[in-house]
Amino acid sequence: xxxxxRLLLELADDELILGWRNSEWTGIAPFLxxxxxxxxxxxxxxGHARALYDLAARDVAASGRQSDADALAFDRAxxxxxxxxxxxxxxxxxxxxxxxxxxxYETADAIRIEHLKSHEDTELAGIAAKIEREEVYHRLHxxxxxxxxxxxxRYRAAADELWxxxxxxxxxxxxxxxxxxxxxxxxxAVERAAPGEDFAALWHEMxxxxxxxxxGAQW
Amino acid sequence: MVVLVGVTEAAVxxxxxxxxxxxxxxISLVDLGVVKDVAVEGERVRITFTPTFxxxxxxxxxxxxxxxxVTALGGEPHxxxxxxxxxxxxxITPAGREKLREAGxxxxxxxxEAAPTxxxxxxxxxxxxxxxxTETRLENIFGPTPCxxxxxxxxxxxxxxxxxxx
Numbered sequence: 001x002x003x004x005x006r007l008l009l010e011l012a013d014d015e016l017i018l019g020w021r022n023s024e025w026t027g028i029a030p031f032l033x034x035x036x037x038x039x040x041x042x043x044x045x046x047g048h049a050r051a052l053y054d055l056a057a058r059d060v061a062a063s064g065r066q067s068d069a070d071a072l073a074f075d076r077a078x079x080x081x082x083x084x085x086x087x088x089x090x091x092x093x094x095x096x097x098x099x100x101x102x103x104x105y106e107t108a109d110a111i112r113i114e115h116l117k118s119h120e121d122t123e124l125a126g127i128a129a130k131i132e133r134e135e136v137y138h139r140l141h142x143x144x145x146x147x148x149x150x151x152x153x154r155y156r157a158a159a160d161e162l163w164x165x166x167x168x169x170x171x172x173x174x175x176x177x178x179x180x181x182x183x184x185x186x187x188x189a190v191e192r193a194a195p196g197e198d199f200a201a202l203w204h205e206m207x208x209x210x211x212x213x214x215x216g217a218q219w
Numbered sequence: 220m221v222v223l224v225g226v227t228e229a230a231v232x233x234x235x236x237x238x239x240x241x242x243x244x245x246i247s248l249v250d251l252g253v254v255k256d257v258a259v260e261g262e263r264v265r266i267t268f269t270p271t272f273x274x275x276x277x278x279x280x281x282x283x284x285x286x287x288x289v290t291a292l293g294g295e296p297h298x299x300x301x302x303x304x305x306x307x308x309x310x311i312t313p314a315g316r317e318k319l320r321e322a323g324x325x326x327x328x329x330x331x332e333a334a335p336t337x338x339x340x341x342x343x344x345x346x347x348x349x350x351x352x353t354e355t356r357l358e359n360i361f362g363p364t365p366c367x368x369x370x371x372x373x374x375x376x377x378x379x380x381x382x383x384x385x
Contacts, residue, residue, distance in 0.1 A: 033359045036369075040361035047274020047365070051302050126303025133304060133385040134272060134365070136334040141360050144337060 004121065005059040006082070009072065010192070012052035013083035014169065016073055018105060019045030020206055024092045037141055044134045049073065051127055074210045078203045079194045086165035088199045099145045100158035104166035104182070106142045109135060111177050112170060165190045226294040231257045231264055234288040241277040242364060245322040248281055252310025255301060264294035269306035272365040272385070308384050319382060320348045325370070327382040335384060347372035348379055
């Protein structure tokens with residue numbers, strides 16, 4: 001696997017799994033507007049994942065193995081996923097931790113996208129620029145909630161707890177920028193590793209339909 | 220005498236202009252600005268398609284409908300999906316914007332130099348598609364589809380959908 005494919009899969013896995021976690025608020029958010037917001041954000045993130053998996057699948061196909069976005073999203077074994085621990089955490093029904101993750105992830109993701117937009121690989125730069133157009137609205141939504149919750153003790157505790165996880169979203173060279181943007185000291189990050197228990201349950205749920213579909217089923 | 224009857228670029232553009240957007244059927248794919256280029260070589264018709272919102276479930280339908288339209292003209296379709304930022308809401312044609320407004324969906328404000336801010340979204344400059352008042356406010360950044368926000372018009376007391384600027 002090339003470095004580029006590995007990078008695409010990390011990004012795609014982050015967006016897919018966060019999209020899945022965000023969608024867990026559909027129907028049970030504190031009020032209707034947030035049902036709509038988190039569902040819509042989830043849809044965007046999963047859309048970004050699909051486009052990133054499409055590019056990764058082209059890379060895989062170029063190396064002689066047949067692949068497509070669905071195969072990369074749903075047919076890998078749980079220990080093959082590369083998503084950051086931050087996106088794996090199941091946080092429903094805790095709104096404070098959900099918003100803390102939302103704020104931290106969107107801030108980290110903005111730094112990652114800015115970096116990718118100037119990548120010498122024009123396909124990576126192009127897809128990053130496209131993703132950025134939608135992410136702007138996610139950040140505005142996160143900013144609105146940060147303004148409401150930043151003085152709350154529960155929110156502050158959640159942000160403290162998740163800070164090491166947020167650092168783990170980014171490659172080490174991009175972490176100082178994140179620390180500066182959120183006004184925190186860099187600490188030891190929770191790094192990407194073989195996914196944990198939260199992820200195993202999510203993987204089972206997420207891949208169940210595809211695993212149980214008859215061979216040759218068309219969607 | 221040799222008679223060459225082939226697919227022309229003009230015929231393809233005309234056919235694509237008849238395809239309604241699957242989610243907002245008042246405007247066509249050409250109005251929406253998602254067709255970046257059409258190139259014809261013999262029977263082979265290459266369409267460069269720039270998707271709108273990446274999670275939009277209508278994208279696959281749009282692609283299939285474009286292929287069907289080319290096939291109906293006797294061409295052999297190839298739709299290239301361009302995954303870069305060449306589509307923005309500024310690509311919606313003036314005719315398309317007017318059709319959106321008539322359907323009660325406020326057209327997207329033009330993109331500025333910088334990304335939109337909460338202050339801008341909150342400002343009462345967005346025009347109500349029903350009564351044309353600018354006394355409107357943001358109810359929710361997100362709406363029933365990824366491309367829409369929800370606003371409320373204080374003049375005619377009508378909630379309405381606002382196409383997001385991206």
